[in-house]
Amino acid sequence: MPDTFSNDLPKTLPAWLAHWEQLHPVGIDMGLARVSEVAERMGLIRGGRLQGERSPQVITVAGTNGKGSTVALLASLAHAHGKRAGSYTSPHLIHYNERVTLDGEPASDALLVQGFVQVEKARRAVPEISLTYFEAGTLCALWCLAQSALDVVVLEVGLGGRLDAVNIIDADVAIVTTIAQDHAGFLGNDIAQIGREKAGIFRAGRPAVLGSQTLPSSVAETAAALPAPVYALGEAFSRTPLEHGAWSFQGSSAPSLTALPDPGLPLDNAATALQALALAGVELTPPAVAAALEQVSLPGRMQWRGQWCLDVGHNPHAAAYVAERFKALPEGGRRWCLLGMLDDKDAAGVIAALKPVISDWVCVSLDGPRGRDADALVNDVAAQGGRVHHCAGSPEGGAEWLRERLADDDIVLVAGSFFTVGALLAAPHFGSSG
Structure with a gap:
């Protein structure tokens, strides 16, 4: 790489975002080959695992609706249990920094700029590789998360699952929240096929959490073919409404929890987050769960x-x-x-x-x-x-x-x-x- 490399790079976060918006000929370009190659050049992944100061438990969330609330619940619950948690979501509402949170706080401009420098350096190596705005943002987010000594990393799939840039990381626990028609131009209108695409985040031998009782059968079938152990809402875990807005949770590898506060987000997603976090090795305790549910917030959702x-x-x-x-x-x-x-x-x-x-x-x-x-x-x-x-x-x-x-x-x-x-x-x- 020439010594002049750093001289021609954007210096601010808005300038970097403008750079990525103009780089690739199309806004959405499904596939993992390009983004995987750049990630390997950056030293971000080895054997499908995120490389950094620690080896965090990775929970990946796919689905049509409910992804954002599930990610927020997972991060809040992990933090309440004393874990350092980070997350990557998209899109953002006001500031790009909202996409990457580190222990409850959005990533700074300075950290994101450092991340984009690393992405650009790897991308420009011979042969040069073009990236979409989302792919570059995902690689930057993964770099920021890897630098932050986290115990739990929660990744939200942007579009689909199997071919989404997030899926270069092998999830320790994978969640599918709901399946409905959306992004028909890329995923089509066949609900069974959409289910298979979303279930593409599952990995053999690792828990697959199904967060809706109305998922197409193709989701569970994809898990069975790997095989991956399935934990389905209404079967392996459940939630029961109680009086005055309270509710209870019963799960696998987790204690039963009663008189839980209403988080103001869908209870199916709250139960899914509890089950997934337990499968990721976090020992749930009633006080910490209650505190997390009372404190969680998600702008733009009710x-x-x-x-x-x-x-x-x-x-x-x-x-x-x-x-x-x-x-x-x-x-x-x-x-x-x-x-x-x-x-x-x-x-x-x-x-x-x-x-x-x-x-x-x-x-x-x-x-x-x-x-x-x-x-x-x-x-x-x-x-x-x-x-x-x-x-x-x-x-x-x-x-x-x-x-x-x-x-x-x-x-x-x-x-x-x-x-x-x-x-x-x-x-x-x-x-x-x-």
């Missing part, structure tokens, strides 16, 4: 700001979960939805799932090549008999229009995309009264 509820759900399955939560809210004024979606998402399905709990709609446009125009969303809402009161060129514009018209007992659901929710969370004074 997150309340005054009268506003923000949820990044962008497919019918996720929207149906939000609708069920809304049904439990007290009667009151109007139930609005500020909706902004990407063009490759099932807008009609999301609207259909939300329609039973939404009386009034505001549609907003999202920027970028994948952004859906507000006028197209209006047509989708109108086709199902919904009342659209306003169109705006941005989530911020829609929120400003709506804020001036809300009654005290109205509620607004902000939904449809990470971009919709992220824009409002980043907006000054969002959620303040009019």
Whole structure:
């Protein structure tokens, strides 16, 4: 590598992100050959294991919905049990640093820049290898995690599973949360095939945790073919609702836990996290579990700001979960939805799932090549008999229009995309009264 190598590199995190956005000819390029080669050049993996100061237990999470909440629960539970935990998730809501957490804190700009320097140095070795934005970000995240002397590392699959960049690491415990149609352009519409792709993170002889009772049979079949021991919700482990929002957990290789607090996230995911962490060798204790469930938070998932509820759900399955939560809210004024979606998402399905709990709609446009125009969303809402009161060129514009018209007992659901929710969370004074 020439001595001038470091002189022509970006110096800031925003500059590095701009570099990776422009490097590869396509945004998504499924496959592990390129990213595996760069990882080996970086010394990140050996025999499928993450190399660093320690050899952490790695838990990988795939699925259509519920990945983010499961990752957050795993990290919170591990930390509460005295373990140093780190995680990698995507996408982010406001700051890129959110994608990599180290012992509960987002990675610093300086650490991420160091990581990207290592990725670029390895990538440029002969023969030079091109990487996508996600692949480069995954390698940087793995480098940051490997440097941080962690006991537990939690990795969220970005898309699919078998061919996702995260899958260059052999998971000690692998989780599939839910299976539904999403990213049809890459994964297709065959639920059985989608299940096989998600189950591609399983490894022979290592636990495969199934976090939903409605997974296609192809997920368990993939595990059996390896073979990998299967721990399925409703069979090997379960959760039972109790009075006043409490619940209990019964699992394998884990103590039974009762009178657990509601984490404000899906209980299936909380039970899945408990089972996976026990299989990763963490001895669960009731006080630590209770503390973790009370402290866990996940921005953008049923997150309340005054009268506003923000949820990044962008497919019918996720929207149906939000609708069920809304049904439990007290009667009151109007139930609005500020909706902004990407063009490759099932807008009609999301609207259909939300329609039973939404009386009034505001549609907003999202920027970028994948952004859906507000006028197209209006047509989708109108086709199902919904009342659209306003169109705006941005989530911020829609929120400003709506804020001036809300009654005290109205509620607004902000939904449809990470971009919709992220824009409002980043907006000054969002959620303040009019």
